[in-house]
Amino acid sequence: MLHPIDWLVVVLYFAFIVFVGYRTGRGNKGIEDFFLARRSMPWYAIGLSVMATQASAITLVGTTGQGYVDGMRFIQVYLGMPLAIVILCVTLVPFFYRAKVFTAYEFLEKRFDGKTRSLTSFLFLMGRGLADAVVIYAPSVILAIVFGIDEKVIIIAIGLGATIYTTLGGMRAVMWVEMWQMLIIFLGILFCLGSVIVGLPDGVSLTDAIQIAGATGRAETMDFNLDPTVTYTFWTGICGGIFLMLSYFGTDQSQVQRYLTARSLKESRLALLFSALVKIPMQFVILLTGALLFVFYQFEKPPVVFNPVALERLAQARDVSQLEADYDEAFEIRKEAAQNFADALGGTREDEMRRSFLQADAVFSGVRSEVLGLIRESEPGFSDTNYVFPTFVLTKLPVGIVGLILVAIFAAAMSTVESELTSLSTATVVDFYQRYVRREAEDSHFLAVSRVATLFWGGFATFCALYMGRLGSAIEAVNRIGSNFYGPILGVFVLAIGARRANGHGAFAGVLLGIVAVQLTARYSEISYLYYNLVGTVVSVVLGYIISLVFASPERSV
Amino acid sequence: MDKESDLPPPIFKTWGRFYAVVIANTLVTYLLLVLFSAYAR
Numbered sequence: 088m089l090h091p092i093d094w095l096v097v098v099l100y101f102a103f104i105v106f107v108g109y110r111t112g113r114g115n116k117g118i119e120d121f122f123l124a125r126r127s128m129p130w131y132a133i134g135l136s137v138m139a140t141q142a143s144a145i146t147l148v149g150t151t152g153q154g155y156v157d158g159m160r161f162i163q164v165y166l167g168m169p170l171a172i173v174i175l176c177v178t179l180v181p182f183f184y185r186a187k188v189f190t191a192y193e194f195l196e197k198r199f200d201g202k203t204r205s206l207t208s209f210l211f212l213m214g215r216g217l218a219d220a221v222v223i224y225a226p227s228v229i230l231a232i233v234f235g236i237d238e239k240v241i242i243i244a245i246g247l248g249a250t251i252y253t254t255l256g257g258m259r260a261v262m263w264v265e266m267w268q269m270l271i272i273f274l275g276i277l278f279c280l281g282s283v284i285v286g287l288p289d290g291v292s293l294t295d296a297i298q299i300a301g302a303t304g305r306a307e308t309m310d311f312n313l314d315p316t317v318t319y320t321f322w323t324g325i326c327g328g329i330f331l332m333l334s335y336f337g338t339d340q341s342q343v344q345r346y347l348t349a350r351s352l353k354e355s356r357l358a359l360l361f362s363a364l365v366k367i368p369m370q371f372v373i374l375l376t377g378a379l380l381f382v383f384y385q386f387e388k389p390p391v392v393f394n395p396v397a398l399e400r401l402a403q404a405r406d407v408s409q410l411e412a413d414y415d416e417a418f419e420i421r422k423e424a425a426q427n428f429a430d431a432l433g434g435t436r437e438d439e440m441r442r443s444f445l446q447a448d449a450v451f452s453g454v455r456s457e458v459l460g461l462i463r464e465s466e467p468g469f470s471d472t473n474y475v476f477p478t479f480v481l482t483k484l485p486v487g488i489v490g491l492i493l494v495a496i497f498a499a500a501m502s503t504v505e506s507e508l509t510s511l512s513t514a515t516v517v518d519f520y521q522r523y524v525r526r527e528a529e530d531s532h533f534l535a536v537s538r539v540a541t542l543f544w545g546g547f548a549t550f551c552a553l554y555m556g557r558l559g560s561a562i563e564a565v566n567r568i569g570s571n572f573y574g575p576i577l578g579v580f581v582l583a584i585g586a587r588r589a590n591g592h593g594a595f596a597g598v599l600l601g602i603v604a605v606q607l608t609a610r611y612s613e614i615s616y617l618y619y620n621l622v623g624t625v626v627s628v629v630l631g632y633i634i635s636l637v638f639a640s641p642e643r644s645v
Numbered sequence: 646m647d648k649e650s651d652l653p654p655p656i657f658k659t660w661g662r663f664y665a666v667v668i669a670n671t672l673v674t675y676l677l678l679v680l681f682s683a684y685a686r
Binding site: 300306307352353356357364 | 671684
């Protein structure tokens, strides 16, 4: 289904990435080279690498889909990020940098004891090990269905492609590659936004399009609702989001390792502050692209369901011709209503046209919901949100640009995978192999072990991704539990730098009790998931501190 | 660690001022998002 020119763009991308990886990754002599690029990286490379790590393919594909289906309210997740980064720059980052550690968890042994370090590192490996498989698998399924490429080919291209140059070149190669990948992602995002705006019909300007999206609530970026069960509000973004971002940027090895590669503390701080300043505008552009896609599809008929395979299965199982006819009719009525609304904007009939447009949109959405409901009878939980954007790219964009966007999706997936691989192998080698198996050896020995660890995690993630269809629910369950570890782990770091009387016993118990608290909160309460890290952090700090006092013993302090 | 290497970019003079600028920028971003929502409503 892809044009040869698009294939050429994809091949050129892979050739370029391998070339950059090879050029920049030569000369690794020990693990400080391999895992921390000899602490020599400049802030702009680290900043872009931090952003690339966070931006997975699902971020790119799913967030635009989210903008289309649900609107721009998702941006509130990131509201706390700049504030969290400032807090980290003042607190944890200097501690990590001055302690000259390889992993965030190594710092905990310096402050507490070996068991706290091993527990937190183990939780990281558990959480991230399988997450890596999801990062590879999720976009592969979508790209396979929409672009008609074999799913296994995509999984192997992303998984093994990233594994090969990460194993050969180590952190320096990964970070320079990620810098380019992030620039490609930026370029892809801007092309998408431009393409959607250009694709709007004559007579519908960008401001008209924003008003049309806004009429359906899709341009709502701020919601000051105080209800804690509403997932995306200003308050969940500020209160929960700060803790989510503190946990992610302060305790997740895949992020900490990036700023540990800086040639100075100043470069670490600049890198993080740069990513903090760029993140919200970037997410805004991605979500706006999704919301404008919704407007674009007011005037161009969208498929009734964006996942063509699911629709085909439904059509084979039952007669949907009446529903399709209803859908076509509802689309034509809505198209006319949208055009009338656009024409009436700023005039005396604006309110009247808005009402008739919203009525037409409700009828159209009703027919679509009916079809989605039929699919969900055989596939519970089915959603086509992630298919909206790739479908638009393939069917509406010109040759060459399709290749560029596909490359941006590949870049987003691979940049996250390679970051996870470096952090997983670092935690494995530094926190376990060097700690428990062999403390002293030649640099060449540890370098070889590090490469084997990287190869192992890359192979493991790719293997799990290949068999995700069969292992899906189990892996997803472990992944979901893994995401609940961050808050309690953040709590241990708070104890480490903020409570002089905290000790190893308290910190260790605090993490475990924090995890239990998060699990119970997730199970028995309705509060937004963004608050889970807040709950985990508070419980692990309070209980960890109390237990430290109970088991008080002379401890080292920082 | 080299003391010089921990100085902020000269324009800010201290890290505190740099952080203040980042926080102010964040607050302006919030305001812009509120205005965007209000405009599109």
